Amino acid sequence: MLQRIQSLFLGIVVIAMLATSFFPIWSETNPESGEYNQISALYYKHIPTTDAPVEHTGFPYAIIGILTFASATVAFIAITKYKNRMLQMKLGLLNSLLMLVALGCILWFTYQGEAKWMPEIRGGYQIGLFMPAIAVLCNSLANRFIRRDEKLVRSVDRIR
Numbered sequence: 001m002l003q004r005i006q007s008l009f010l011g012i013v014v015i016a017m018l019a020t021s022f023f024p025i026w027s028e029t030n031p032e033s034g035e036y037n038q039i040s041a042l043y044y045k046h047i048p049t050t051d052a053p054v055e056h057t058g059f060p061y062a063i064i065g066i067l068t069f070a071s072a073t074v075a076f077i078a079i080t081k082y083k084n085r086m087l088q089m090k091l092g093l094l095n096s097l098l099m100l101v102a103l104g105c106i107l108w109f110t111y112q113g114e115a116k117w118m119p120e121i122r123g124g125y126q127i128g129l130f131m132p133a134i135a136v137l138c139n140s141l142a143n144r145f146i147r148r149d150e151k152l153v154r155s156v157d158r159i160r
Helices: 007-022 062-080 085-116 127-159
Strands: 025-028 036-042 043-046 055-057
Touching: 007 062, 007 085, 007 127, 025 085, 036 055, 036 062, 036 085, 062 085, 062 127
Parallel strands: none
Antiparallel strands: 025 036, 036 043, 043 055
């Protein structure tokens, strides 16, 4: 049944992981020269000065995008598998793993970017960093409610 609370939480996971793919994760700006660095889930963007052309680097930053799209896909599949709660729990576990790897990659790339590009200027975390954390929380809540439904069904089966 798609009206269960875990479907709502899994829907939030899908939205949050897709939002991670499109919002910036980390950025820093040098106020003196206008130099700008930004990490997104799909690329790294560098603007050397205000008049210079924008430089985009896809690899290895696209790994984050691949993981976020995979996580959103797994969450969507888990929503549609509402009749098979055991499979839903396994998909939730896989999704937790994907999201934690994505969050680890995000933290690693931002740490590397902070140290490499302009170490004297402190960069700022953007909304794209917080979306996977929200998704992990919603995914764990969805798994908890799926487990609760499974226990309820098993207890009713024992009564029959």
